[in-house]
Amino acid sequence: MKKQYLVITSGLFLVFLFVLGGYFYKTQQTKKLGFLAQKQTEIFVRKHSPTLGSDKAKVFLVEFMDPACETCSAFYPFVKKLMADHPGQIKLVLRYAPFHDGADYFVRILEAASKQGKYMETLEIMYQSQPYWASHHNPQPQLVWQFLPRVGLDLEKLKNDMNDPEIDKIIAQDLADAKTLNVMKTPGFFVNGKPLVTFGDRELQQLIESEIAEQYPR
Template identity: 65%
Template structure:
């Protein structure tokens, strides 16, 4: 009888945990969905870089760091999804440079954007990340040798990256990171709904659910 009671108690505790966890996730989704509707600026700022149609009904917001290995790994996957549903998904990039020294790489990327080479530079940074940022072993001197491949003026980037406006962009994004409780990169939100369990399949399913909701036909 004693073992039965212990077993039943354990089962009840497990069920309570599962129910509580699911309830928490649902509350989080509802919370961020509400924030997306009424505080859209937390997800998309005027300075945010975007890719995709302005008519898209599904917004994929990614808090990223150009030196983040997982961000680089997910970039081709996100591109594949966007290519699969042309015109229906808009990618919004935000910054979350959590690691020491990562700010400088965001500044370099933004400075490249001043030359109209934002996406070319980001793609090149991701493709060569193992050379200049392998396992957070940042070696910016190697990056300077690589960046001409994106068609940028290196000396101009070295000047522009110190523009106070770029520092303000990072400051604002990090404030939104705190408000939205983003704790690691990449951090994803789809129409304001956070990716609760991280993974390729989970991200695809979250995007797919919003596509189904926004494009029922």
């Protein structure tokens, strides 16, 4: 009985150490990223990064996204609602982390669409039509083209602009920044440099509202 008690106690102690270690690691990561946000702001926001929201906003929501990511698509309406609930206070910055096979193809479409001033419209139609072309078992990227005319794009120009070598540089830079920031999956969120440590819509809302309260004291 005593031996069994010692085994249980030892097991609980190991669990405690594991949880404590995880908490310590997350705390250190948050501090490290906070330092990067202060000293190297460009690692979060590059000149090429698409943005949505007021330039006067004090809360920057940086999202590392993959156009073929189902969770990114699911979170997009929630992010837009958060922005609508706090008008003028949040600026969304989109960064690329095309981790799915062939996802860089859709990044090319987005970047080409931006040359026609249709970036956000194209992103939204991609997310809306994602179930038709982004099956993880049998992705069919060519199917996205049947939805793009709804945005009013010049498709021939789009196809030409997709081959711009600058897009390769953009993808490479964003992936390098994602690696530095330890983004392992999408979407990866940062609010004024603070990472969303525990993933979830409620947690994201709490992090954003906490930063809003700090930046816009009443």
